[in-house]
Amino acid sequence: MNSHSVAANAVRAAAGDGQPPAHNDAASDIIVIGAGIVGLAAAFHLIGEGRRVRLLERNGVAEGASYGNAGAFAFTDILPLASPGILRKAPTWLLDPLGPLSVPPSYLPRILPWLIRFGRAGLPDRYRHSLLVQARLMRLAATAMDAMVDAAGLRPLVRRDGNLQLYESEAEWQAALPGWEARASEGIRFEHARGERLAELQPGLSPRFTVGTFTPHWQTVADPYRFAMTLFDTVIARGGTITHGEAVRLEPGPDGVRVHLADGSRLLAGQVVLAGGAWSRPLAKGLGDAVPLETERGYNTTLPGTAFDLRRQLTFGGHGFVVSPLVTGIRVGGAVELGGLTAPPNFRRSEAMLKKAATFLPGLRTEGGRQWMGFRPSMPDSLPVIGPSTADPRVFYAFGHGHLGLTQSAATGRLIAELAGGRPPSIPIDSFRPDRF
Structure with missing residues (x-):
């Protein structure tokens, strides 16, 4: 606040x-x-x-x-967090206290039952079920939001500028393709981009990003x-x-x-x-x-709007955070810290994401930011x-x-x-x- x-x-x-x-x-x-x-x-x-x-x-x-979310209508985001892929990554991530997914050691005994359910939810049959249910809910979400936006006079606050998911290697992109195939089966449009097209979608990217996937119908709000x-x-x-x-x-x-x-x-x-x-x-x-409701503590830093020429929301999936253009500035945030409601914020997580963002967007000016931490209510599936x-x-x-x-x-x-x-x-x-x- x-x-x-x-x-x-x-x-x-x-x-x-x-x-x-x-x-x-x-x-x-x-x-x-x-x-x-x-x-x-x-x-x-x-x-x-x-x-x-x-x-x-x-x-x-x-x-x-x-108040402090990334400001997206992520109707194309039908893949459950609990997935076979994230279960393979989770052990490595959990060893990094500033990584995309972390659990403070003192909180681990309390959250262990949730983590076990999370692991079970990532099994192939349960993952597929959750994906289909999520896709059905997202179809309703898109139509219901469109109606609410018009009825409540919210249209001036909604943007249709798309989202660009970025990959640092062919291997990372190839690993993401099954997820895009699942989206395609649900009628979700997207475009894989390289070279000049990638630079056109977002100028000023680090050359480490060789390929991206653009979802043109992704929407964002001017400020959540x-x-x-x-x-x-x-x-x-x-x-x-x-x-x-x-x-x-x-x-x-x-x-x-x-x-x-x-x-x-x-x-x-x-x-x-x-x-x-x-x-x-x-x-x-x-x-x-x-x-079995748990708390994901999410962190971000909102920089001045002049910090970078950001054309649309960027997703750095391999690092668990996004960079969003808002009327209040450029918001760098995301990641997951499973740490409950009472522990004090660990703003080193915000600083770690901001440092990575400056590497990924070499022209990004990181001074003058406002830090924030909030609680996301999350279920294992x-x-x-x-x-x-x-x-x-x-x-x-x-x-x-x-x-x-x-x-x-x-x-x-x-x-x-x-x-x-x-x-x-x-x-x-x-x-x-x-x-x-």
């Missing part, structure tokens, strides 16, 4: 978007816990169906992963925080309300679902949507759903949790999207609105069950 985000939320509260402290059993039609991009998309779709929606947010609106806050403003303008407070327990009862807050107050609703991102696990566990709680059908889960929260937010919002309205979902949701493990 930075001064701009604090000020923006303060201005909205002063204008009347904030609510007074919750009173005991204050009632609502439906409460959405979490005002990140997924919760905002759910609220938007629910309001579109005439529901009276109260957002409940423990911090500032969109100040978690929705502005995108989320514009959606929030639309939700409020259409009748949504927001209460600031931390949910600590959900209690289904005959008259609805009570949301107990950390300050001792309670909120009552006919239905509740749990979209708390990385903080969703304790609330689901309190209902009896022991969801790379699929989110979407659907009713096993404890009570009036509680719906919408969390666990990993790197794809922005991308899949509109699809999740549409599915939640359908489920809350008692209608069949647009796509089968069995693979998103909270008890699938």
Whole structure:
């Protein structure tokens, strides 16, 4: 969080978007816990169906992963993180504390069960299943996002400039080809580029990158925080309300679902949507759903926009990070640190990515950057949790999207609105069950 985000939320509260402290059993039609991009998309779709929606947010609106992500609609990113390829790379990566995938030694005993499930999810048959499910969700995500962008007035914040995935050798490119073949089977367009064409797509690359793959329909947003806050403003303008407070327990009862807050107050609703991102696990566990949700700590540095002539988002897959052009600057970030919610940030990871980026883009000026760390809520099979709680059908889960929260937010919002309205979902949701493990 930075001064701009604090000020923006303060201005909205002063204008009347904030609510007074919750009173005991204050009632609502439906409460959405979490005002990140997924919760905002759910609220938007629910309001579109005439529901009276109260957002409940423990911090500032969109100040978690929705604030500092890479800003991409990664609809072509259908390959699960848990894959046979990454399982071969993971042992080497884990030995590098600043590499693309790391686990602090002190956290290893706690995360070991998750890592075992992650390994099983990368087995060929399970990987193929997750890929097909992810592809189906991404098709819905593309159409639902397009509709939400138009309906919420977000079109000026969306760019269609594509993504360029870069490879340092023929061997690295060849190893990636099965993934591109899987995308081709799903109708995803792409172009392999070399030489002059590669230089045309992005001038100033290091000559170490001999080949790239360009996905022309990849979209980015001007800035993920502005995108989320514009959606929030639309939700409020259409009748949504927001209460600031931390949910600590959900209690289904005959008259609805009570949301107990950390300050001792309670909120009552006919239905509740749990979209708390990385903080969703304790609330689901309190209902009896022991969801294996873990926290990927993501890092980035946002440089001034003049730092490099960046034409489009660049992906350095072999190093686990991207470089994104935003209206707020050039964002260098990514990688995965599985370290939980309480450890202090290790900004050496941001510095390591920035140092690599300067090598890959020799003209990149690295001074004047702003560092950030956020929490991505991740499931072992790379699929989110979407659907009713096993404890009570009036509680719906919408969390666990990993790197794809922005991308899949509109699809999740549409599915939640359908489920809350008692209608069949647009796509089968069995693979998103909270008890699938």
